[in-house]
Amino acid sequence: MPTPLRTAILGGGISGLALALGLQRGQLACGQRELEVVVWERHGRNQPCGFGFLLLAGGLQALQSLGLDPRGQGLGQPLDRLRLCLDNGQPIREHRLEQVLAVDRSTLLRALQGALPADAIRFDHELQDLEWQGEWVQAAHFSNQQRHSADVFIGADGVNSHCRRHIVAMAPRPARVREIVALVELPDLAAELGLDFLKLLDPRGGLAAGLIPLPKGRVLWFVQFDGERFAPPQPAAIPDFLRRHVGHFALPLQRAIAATDLGQAHLWQPWDVDPPARLVRGNLALVGDAAHPLLPFTSQGLNLALEDGALLAEALLRCDSAASLAFALQSYAQQRQPLLPRYVSLGRQIARDFVAPLNSAGHRVPLAL
Ligand SMILES: Cc1cc2nc3c(=O)[nH]c(=O)nc-3n(C[C@H](O)[C@H](O)[C@H](O)COP(=O)(O)OP(=O)(O)OC[C@H]3O[C@@H](n4cnc5c(N)ncnc54)[C@H](O)[C@@H]3O)c2cc1C
Missing domain, CATH: 3.50.50.60 (FAD/NAD(P)-binding domain)
Structure with a gap:
């Protein structure tokens, strides 16, 4: 050679x-x-x-x-808690996170x-x-x-x-659960989230939202949905989709959506x-x-x-x-x-839990840690 x-x-x-x-x-x-x-x-x-x-x-x-050195170089925002709540913001349970950083790509x-x-x-x-x-x-x-x-x-x-x-x-195969993802600069909300990853779950299953603080006052948010129950929107129809399906979710999500240029939001098709x-x-x-x-x-x-x-x-x-x-x-x-x-x-297990109505399985931590 x-x-x-x-x-x-x-x-x-x-x-x-x-x-x-x-x-x-x-x-x-x-x-x-x-x-x-x-x-x-x-x-x-x-x-x-x-x-x-x-x-x-x-x-x-x-x-x-x-x-x-992601911490020393300020590449990410440390997170120390996953807060699982119902879609209206009522707490379900918390999970301590260790050595987790939220990083923008x-x-x-x-x-x-x-x-x-x-x-x-x-x-x-x-x-x-x-x-x-x-x-x-x-x-x-x-x-x-x-x-x-x-x-x-x-x-x-x-x-x-x-x-x-x-x-x-x-x-x-196209995965059943789809995701709308976006990033917004919203220092107040980022500060309120602090070190928390907030996840809001519709108790009927198949619909959830997440909010994650990033450095420099930004917030990453996403809406996950069962593509078999909710027809995935065309890019121009994302605002309408959000209004119809997660318009009743708790205030932090509404603030994030309202402040976002939804033209930049991305509909993800995972495999x-x-x-x-x-x-x-x-x-x-x-x-x-x-x-x-x-x-x-x-x-x-x-x-x-x-x-x-x-x-x-x-x-x-x-x-x-x-x-x-x-x-x-x-x-x-x-x-x-x-x-x-x-x-x-x-x-696949987390995806199965996700599409089912919220019960004890819905309280499982939705991360493969
Ligand atoms: C534009 C983009 C945005 C993403 N945003 C997110 C996000 O917000 N959240 C998240 O969780 N994951 C995101 N991902 C996926 C995430 O980066 C990967 O799941 C993960 O980091 C694994 O990284 P990877 O290097 O294997 O793949 P990727 O990060 O996807 O990198 C693959 C690279 O290969 C290049 N490439 C592809 N085909 C060719 C080709 N034929 N010739 C030359 N180069 C090629 C792509 O342009 C890309 O730069 C994104 C990926 C991309 C490409």
Whole structure:
């Protein structure tokens, strides 16, 4: 295998950037074998960024291992309590949260990008196909007609991964529970929420809202609904949908909705996917959502993506030959694959509880912690 080890990371989201950073840092720290790390991202530098998510203990640890200090750098808002209430605000129960940070996606992306050398990310490169020779990928082809070869290819291209199709045949089903998500700057409400994640549940089941404070006086809010009972709205009909179905929910949600530019709200279609049979084929491996799209109920998409990136970086830093490269990818897959059935089934369990009327199951903590 030629030196340096040329690593092509296909997708510049959270998992791809975490992996790139892990490789860069490991190389600098250990003075190990020279690596060439390039992230190929389909969007331009100002890529669409999304809203936010919960960073849990595993993701926090992975970020720290990459040299980022989310608490110290103010990347997130610590949360120490999940408050479950009825839709009218009447409390049901509380659950203590430990090591949970609410993080917005654009801040996290910027922090990861900023920690990498400027030329490590090539924007405006949309992967179109992979060129194989037997069981080994030779090169990636991009929609701008460019071809780039490498020694190892990592599919970090998200939930609709092109790379995944080269490894496993998976049939993603649209998940039954859909989500409208938005972000609003509302310092008063953010201050009132304090360190709380507030979740409001319609007792009939199948409808809930969540409010999460973010740094700088912003609030992430979402409305989850059973797509079999409530017809998902077109983007222009989101305000009407919210008025009709959650107009009776408690005041914090009404304040958040009233202050939001609903043109920016996003209707999310999550996918329900079985655990993958394989994460690796030859010199191609999958990380993050490309490897294992999870239901948002689990709150684990971000965390597993960060852990995947950090772990795969460690494995790749240890290899010094083609044989050890295959071994490194397999050992990564062997570590990650056994975790996935649990998260898939936890997500499905929470989804089943969600669509049922509120009873003791409805009091279960709706997170796969
Ligand atoms: C725009 C966007 C907004 C999001 N917002 C939220 C949110 O608000 N809350 C939440 O919980 N999750 C959100 N997610 C999903 C969340 O980021 C992931 O579940 C999680 O972080 C796993 O990260 P990932 O790197 O595996 O996938 P992603 O973060 O989805 O990253 C995949 C990357 O691959 C790139 N890509 C895809 N196809 C190609 C291709 N053919 N060629 C080159 N590059 C490609 C994408 O542009 C993207 O940058 C969002 C994802 C995206 C892409």
